[in-house]
Amino acid sequence: MNLSPGQLDILFQALGDPTRRAILERLARGPASVTELAAPFDMALPSFLGHVRRLEAAGLVATAKDGRVRTVTLVPGAFTPVRGWLDEQRALWEGRLDRLDDYVTRLMKERANGSGSED
Amino acid sequence: MNLSPGQLDILFQALGDPTRRAILERLARGPASVTELAAPFDMALPSFLGHVRRLEAAGLVATAKDGRVRTVTLVPGAFTPVRGWLDEQRALWEGRLDRLDDYVTRLMKERANGSGSED
DNA sequence: TCGATACTTAGCTTCTTATCTAAGTATATC
DNA sequence: GATATACTTAGATAAGAAGCTAAGTATCGA
Numbered sequence: 555m556n557l558s559p560g561q562l563d564i565l566f567q568a569l570g571d572p573t574r575r576a577i578l579e580r581l582a583r584g585p586a587s588v589t590e591l592a593a594p595f596d597m598a599l600p601s602f603l604g605h606v607r608r609l610e611a612a613g614l615v616a617t618a619k620d621g622r623v624r625t626v627t628l629v630p631g632a633f634t635p636v637r638g639w640l641d642e643q644r645a646l647w648e649g650r651l652d653r654l655d656d657y658v659t660r661l662m663k664e665r666a667n668g669s670g671s672e673d
Numbered sequence: 674m675n676l677s678p679g680q681l682d683i684l685f686q687a688l689g690d691p692t693r694r695a696i697l698e699r700l701a702r703g704p705a706s707v708t709e710l711a712a713p714f715d716m717a718l719p720s721f722l723g724h725v726r727r728l729e730a731a732g733l734v735a736t737a738k739d740g741r742v743r744t745v746t747l748v749p750g751a752f753t754p755v756r757g758w759l760d761e762q763r764a765l766w767e768g769r770l771d772r773l774d775d776y777v778t779r780l781m782k783e784r785a786n787g788s789g790s791e792d
Numbered sequence: 793t794c795g796a797t798a799c800t801t802a803g804c805t806t807c808t809t810a811t812c813t814a815a816g817t818a819t820a821t822c
Numbered sequence: 823g824a825t826a827t828a829c830t831t832a833g834a835t836a837a838g839a840a841g842c843t844a845a846g847t848a849t850c851g852a
């Protein structure tokens with residue numbers, strides 16, 4: 555299950571804004587209407603709605619309109635690709651350390667076998 | 674150990690670009706010079722350097738100039754705040770599920786104790 | 793039906809980002 | 823010392839993001 559090329563871009567970019575992260579933090583405690591969500595922020599509603607839309611485009615939240623109220627909910631698994639990339643990155647790094655370790659180990663064994671003639 | 678308000682912004686934003694993520698992936702395998710790093714990308718060097726600078730500003734890489742060559746290396750722990758935020762977010766979410774679970778459990782017990790008079 | 797509520801759309805301004813080309817500086821190599 | 827290499831700086835441009843106000847639409851509640 556590979557993700558489309560730009561998906562990670564959209565996700566990381568969506569997370570790169572304090573307002574949007576705050577929205578997600580709020581939503582982790584349960585769904586809320588747009589107005590409810592917007593209340594803590596000193597921002598015009600259209601501006602705020604832009605953030606919600608961006609989160610929605612990233613697949614981090616889902617919204618549904620019932621009557622005149624739009625309810626926003628967190629999409630639980632949406633962080634997975636981000637975590638995935640981070641984990642991969644860590645694996646790469648640790649793989650490198652392992653190889654470095656191997657290398658040093660081999661080097662030391664060679665020294666122990668001790669021709670001792672190198673400078 | 675709390676991080677400055679904008680640190681997460683800068684980190685997430687730095688990661689929200691495919692070129693920059695590719696640079697990090699390459700660097701996980703070991704340090705490289707700017708020109709070396711730039712080779713796979715169809716991009717003018719000044720543009721490319723901009724990306725390296727952004728990664729450096731985010732603390733994700735360190736650079737050092739020796740002679741005319743600037744060597745770029747990964748900063749290992751730099752992802753920690755990102756992971757941290759992601760983990761927190763997950764904890765919040767799971768905390769919510771737990772409470773939901775408690776709630777449902779309590780509800781079912783009440784039913785079992787069965788006054789059965791609520792609608 | 794009328795007013796209030798909850799968005800929604802449209803249009804504008806400003807700032808930032810991602811690019812580029814052209815030209816400059818500092819080292820290394822011959 | 824002349825040339826080549828490896829950045830580096832300095833603009834210029836175009837696109838995108840974040841914010842605003844003003845005005846519109848659709849419900850809800852009395």
